[in-house]
Amino acid sequence: MPLSAATLAAALRNAAGETLRLRAFLDDLDGWDGQDCDTGTNAHLTLSAMAASLGDPGADRALPQALERVVEAGVRCGVGHVGVLLTSVLRGWEAASESDWDPTPVGVRRMLCASPWEVEDAHMAFSVAVESMFDEATPELQTLG
Numbered sequence: 369m370p371l372s373a374a375t376l377a378a379a380l381r382n383a384a385g386e387t388l389r390l391r392a393f394l395d396d397l398d399g400w401d402g403q404d405c406d407t408g409t410n411a412h413l414t415l416s417a418m419a420a421s422l423g424d425p426g427a428d429r430a431l432p433q434a435l436e437r438v439v440e441a442g443v444r445c446g447v448g449h450v451g452v453l454l455t456s457v458l459r460g461w462e463a464a465s466e467s468d469w470d471p472t473p474v475g476v477r478r479m480l481c482a483s484p485w486e487v488e489d490a491h492m493a494f495s496v497a498v499e500s501m502f503d504e505a506t507p508e509l510q511t512l513g
Contacts, residue, residue: 373422373429381419410449411451414448417445464481
């Protein structure tokens with residue numbers, strides 16, 4: 369399956385559906401250390417808005433333009449810290465896919481390895497745990513054949 373706007377839209381719809389199903393669990397995880405117990409709800413609202421921004425794209429729409437629409441939706445409709453985090457990750461993907469986008473496995477790997485904190489216009493103070501997750505996931509993606 370080629371990575372296209374249609375693929376991204378399907379992934380965002382699936383992610384929104386999964387966060388809806390896991391909302392209560394994720395909200396509960398956010399309850400430690402005096403937090404406000406809304407991460408699952410915020411993730412669902414953000415992913416739903418991102419998915420809706422693409423509508424039902426044709427398979428021929430290019431991924432970089434779809435990512436631009438999704439990031440705009442995240443900026444306008446993202447909710448909470450998780451909304452900022454999701455938007456930042458997708459902005460990193462958008463930045464990596466803007467120059468000489470090549471939807472081959474190597475191009476996709478380059479996009480997925482983009483760090484959200486390396487994008488100049490994405491600003492968020494990430495927790496050490498989130499940075500560690502990205503730092504550990506990136507080498508795993510880079511070792512894929």
